[in-house]
Amino acid sequence: MSVLVVVGAQWGDEAKGKIVDLFAQRARYVVRYAGGSNAGHTVCVNGATYKFHLIPSGILHPNVIAVVGDGVVMDLRAFGIEAAALHEQGVDLSRLRIGRGVHLTMPYHRLLDELEEAQIEGRIGTTKRGIGPTYADKAWRIGVRVADLMERDRLAQRIQRVLQRRNPTIQRVYGAKPLNANELIEEFTHYAEQIRPYVCDVPHLLMQAAERSEPIVMEGAQGTLLDLDYGTYPYVTSSHPIAAGACLGTGIAPNRLTEIWGVAKAYTTRVGEGPFPTELTDEIGDRIRNRGREYGTTTGRARRVGWLDLVALRYAARVNGFTALAVTLLDVLSGFERLKVCVAYRYNDAQTREFIADAPALARCEPVYAELHGWREEIDHCRTLEELPTNARAYLNFIEEHISVPIRLVSVGPSREQTIQCS
Numbered sequence: 001m002s003v004l005v006v007v008g009a010q011w012g013d014e015a016k017g018k019i020v021d022l023f024a025q026r027a028r029y030v031v032r033y034a035g036g037s038n039a040g041h042t043v044c045v046n047g048a049t050y051k052f053h054l055i056p057s058g059i060l061h062p063n064v065i066a067v068v069g070d071g072v073v074m075d076l077r078a079f080g081i082e083a084a085a086l087h088e089q090g091v092d093l094s095r096l097r098i099g100r101g102v103h104l105t106m107p108y109h110r111l112l113d114e115l116e117e118a119q120i121e122g123r124i125g126t127t128k129r130g131i132g133p134t135y136a137d138k139a140w141r142i143g144v145r146v147a148d149l150m151e152r153d154r155l156a157q158r159i160q161r162v163l164q165r166r167n168p169t170i171q172r173v174y175g176a177k178p179l180n181a182n183e184l185i186e187e188f189t190h191y192a193e194q195i196r197p198y199v200c201d202v203p204h205l206l207m208q209a210a211e212r213s214e215p216i217v218m219e220g221a222q223g224t225l226l227d228l229d230y231g232t233y234p235y236v237t238s239s240h241p242i243a244a245g246a247c248l249g250t251g252i253a254p255n256r257l258t259e260i261w262g263v264a265k266a267y268t269t270r271v272g273e274g275p276f277p278t279e280l281t282d283e284i285g286d287r288i289r290n291r292g293r294e295y296g297t298t299t300g301r302a303r304r305v306g307w308l309d310l311v312a313l314r315y316a317a318r319v320n321g322f323t324a325l326a327v328t329l330l331d332v333l334s335g336f337e338r339l340k341v342c343v344a345y346r347y348n349d350a351q352t353r354e355f356i357a358d359a360p361a362l363a364r365c366e367p368v369y370a371e372l373h374g375w376r377e378e379i380d381h382c383r384t385l386e387e388l389p390t391n392a393r394a395y396l397n398f399i400e401e402h403i404s405v406p407i408r409l410v411s412v413g414p415s416r417e418q419t420i421q422c423s
């Protein structure tokens with residue numbers, strides 16, 4: 001293993017949480033490298049369901065040190081709620097570490113995200129968790145970091161400076177109530193004491209671990225097609241979910257990465273606005289949504305559903321350099337007579353196998369489908385490839401051949417055991 005990255009290969013919610021949980025059994029560190037409380041990772045173990053937004057899902061394993069890398073943005077109000085819920089479920093949080101370079105998602109970030117999303121025009125369909133405004137302040141170099149939080153004077157200075165810029169926007173552009181600096185300073189001084197025991201220098205921690213060849217799992221959030229640069233801009237998140245983001249968000253050098261695992265559903269989902277060539281708005285889509293319980297972990301929104309898009313998946317395989325693929329939720333496709341899989345796009349009267357990340361152009365692409373035979377049987381009890389119906393195996397072979405990446409895991413249900421190891 002050494003350094004293994006788990007990356008969402010589609011538009012998020014590919015079951016990264018479940019796959020990370022499987023690898024975490026053999027890991028010493030599990031590290032979140034990007035995003036914030038926009039993520040929602042569900043892990044089902046021994047009949048219990050755990051929901052993670054900020055805390056790496058590896059925390060469930062007693063040998064794992066769960067690390068929030070510097071590329072993550074952290075909402076401390078949301079963190080408090082999540083930590084309390086996990087504590088209630090008996091999860092030991094003493095093995096948590098939080099990077100000093102982590103940027104804080106402040107109440108004004110969340111407010112600005114909500115105000116912006118309330119506009120009809122240009123709406124992205126964000127999770128309204130303040131993610132875009134937090135990364136914007138980071139790039140504008142007026143962000144507040146965990147390191148600032150550790151010293152009250154520094155915190156006060158940073159908050160005062162940023163509110164001088166953000167309050168006029170809140171008031172004049174959106175007509176909303178400005179935030180009070182002193183109240184924020186008080187609130188965040190309190191949070192500082194709550195998280196102080198967890199704060200550490202993440203790049204140093206992980207560099208040393210990598211030099212000792214201790215097994216590290218990097219837990220991706222969101223998905224490749226939501227990447228700020230390589231996704232369907234502007235309908236993206238504001239961080240780098242791709243494998244390169246694992247290096248940016250942790251301080252681990254690219255030549256240390258040994259395995260890059262893509263996680264893809266056997267079909268496709270998307271939450272929020274933006275082009276989706278294989279989207280199904282008919283009863284087939286409803287059936288997949290119902291079977292797959294496709295409602296968001298974070299916002300509860302119904303996810304948009306469509307056929308598997310191999311043009312997009314092949315792009316994800318190349319952008320990330322997948323060394324292996326985990327195909328999840330294959331059980332959801334049981335009971336369909338025929339299954340469609342998109343193998344090319346028709347764009348400007350020509351056919352292409354290359355993904356088009358430009359959103360307006362992608363919106364004009366027509367999917368070209370291959371049709372495969374479905375299978376009738378439920379497969380959630382299958383534990384080996386041989387137990388799968390022939391047509392389900394043919395479906396997996398078709399994916400593998402098309403994207404030239406070996407499928408090494410297949411998931412046929414939410415729980416740990418409902419997994420097929422292929423190699």
Ligand code: GDP
Pocket residue numbers: 008012013014015016017018039040041042043044291292297328329330331332411412413414415
């Ligand atoms: P993540 O954000 O990538 O971690 O994915 P989510 O947790 O948001 O969404 C995946 C959902 O599918 C969760 O509710 C999982 O419990 C569930 N799940 C995971 N693997 C499977 C599977 O193989 N089959 C089914 N039916 N559900 C699964």
Ligand code: IMO
Pocket residue numbers: 008011012013014038039040041124125126127128129130131132220221222223226235236237238270271272273
């Ligand atoms: P996980 O880690 C699915 C989507 C939002 C929206 C866009 C921008 O559970 O896979 P943001 O709040 O990030 O500014 O919203 O990105 N999005 C996700 N979709 N899964 C996620 O996370 C997502 N995180 C953000 O719906 O379209």
Ligand code: MG
Pocket residue numbers: 012013014039040041042297
């Ligand atoms: Mg999710």
